[in-house]
Amino acid sequence: MANPFLTLRNIDKQYNNEQVLRDIDFEIAEDEFVAIVGMSGGGKSTLLRIIAGLEEPSSGTIKFHEHEPVVRFMFQDDRILPWMSVLENLSFKSRDPKSKTRAVEMLNLVGLSEFADYYPSALSGGQRQRVALARALMARPQLLLLDEPLGALDALTRRKMQQLIMQICHEQHLMAVLVTHDVDEAARMADRVIVIRNGTNRFEEVGAKGRDAAAVSEVSDKLFDEIVNTAY
Ligand SMILES: Nc1ncnc2c1ncn2[C@@H]1O[C@H](COP(=O)(O)OP(=O)(O)O)[C@@H](O)[C@H]1O
Ligand SMILES: [Mg+2]
Structure with missing residues (x-):
């Protein structure tokens, strides 16, 4: 190869x-x-x-x-945290203020920009998997x-x-x-x-x-x- x-x-x-x-x-x-x-x-x-x-x-x-x-996983169960908003689920791990900007970009990429402040319980299964995908992309894998x-x-x-x-x-x-x-x-x-x-x-x-x-x-x-x- x-x-x-x-x-x-x-x-x-x-x-x-x-x-x-x-x-x-x-x-x-x-x-x-x-x-x-x-x-x-x-x-x-x-x-x-x-x-x-x-x-x-x-x-x-x-x-x-x-x-x-950099390698990241995505699983069948979304493993997003129910007590955090969609945006926080993406950015909470980093103290870097740029991480929030990156999170907004990634939500945009997966078509969820309007859902940044939603809690996971208000999302459909497909939307939750999109959050999981956006989160996997945060670290630029x-x-x-x-x-x-x-x-x-x-x-x-x-x-x-x-x-x-x-x-x-x-x-x-x-x-x-x-x-x-x-x-x-x-x-x-x-x-x-x-x-x-x-x-x-x-x-x-x-x-x-x-x-x-x-x-x-x-x-x-x-x-x-x-x-x-x-x-x-
Ligand atoms: N940590 C583990 N300890 C013991 N057996 C395991 C462990 N992880 C997987 N196995 C066994 O390995 C086999 C393959 O499992 P897995 O890799 O999950 O298969 P698949 O993802 O293709 O369904 C199964 O028989 C499973 O029981
Ligand atoms: Mg398996």
């Missing part, structure tokens, strides 16, 4: 006697949007935590080709780790959020690793989709990001076959 940002080599992970990941081996290039798909319980979240440095692999290496890049972030949303909101995330990653030159069991979402959003099966990655497919519905459906069918029909 020409400009790798991240290289994973021969990653194994065991919990007690359970082998969750084995011989995971891939690279992620600068500016790439990668999706990782696989069955529930297949080790996807574990892999993301390893990439984030929150967990050590049992063996194998993980290398960022840049010194200490180079890499976003998305762990099934849209799993709890209704289908229409989900499609809108997919578009918003793709657009923001493109405009802000953000790399992303999206973990999902939804092959359609992976096909639609990613430049490249990596399948995790039996704890390892031996199959990948070019994503259908920015292409038409027929292309998305073709890619997602292939992914589905790979995961389900040949899985066990």
Whole structure:
């Protein structure tokens, strides 16, 4: 790969006697949007935590080709604080007065400028996920780790959020690793989709990001076959 940002080599992970990941081996290039798909319980979240440095692999290496890049997470549950306004949720961690300006900019970016003073309980699920996205962007990350972030949303909101995330990653030159069991979402959003099966990655497919519905459906069918029909 020409400009790798991240290289994973021969990653194994065991919990007690359970082998969750084995011989995971891939690279992620600068500016790439990668999706990782696989069955529930297949080790996807574990892999993301390893990439984030929150967990050590049992063996194998993980290398960022840049010194200490900024990496941020977004999860299915939004983890926003109910006793703070939307704006405070974004800016409370920093004493820098510029942080409030940045928070206003990020709310603008996710289309929530009018909701800065709202409390989270007054927001819809989709709006709360937009707050979570804006908060993840506060630290100017180079890499976003998305762990099934849209799993709890209704289908229409989900499609809108997919578009918003793709657009923001493109405009802000953000790399992303999206973990999902939804092959359609992976096909639609990613430049490249990596399948995790039996704890390892031996199959990948070019994503259908920015292409038409027929292309998305073709890619997602292939992914589905790979995961389900040949899985066990
Ligand atoms: N901290 C942990 N301790 C023990 N087992 C774990 C831990 N985290 C995950 N596992 C196990 O690892 C397997 C993969 O989990 P996970 O990475 O969450 O899968 P996925 O995100 O693909 O659904 C599961 O069997 C889960 O029970
Ligand atoms: Mg998971």
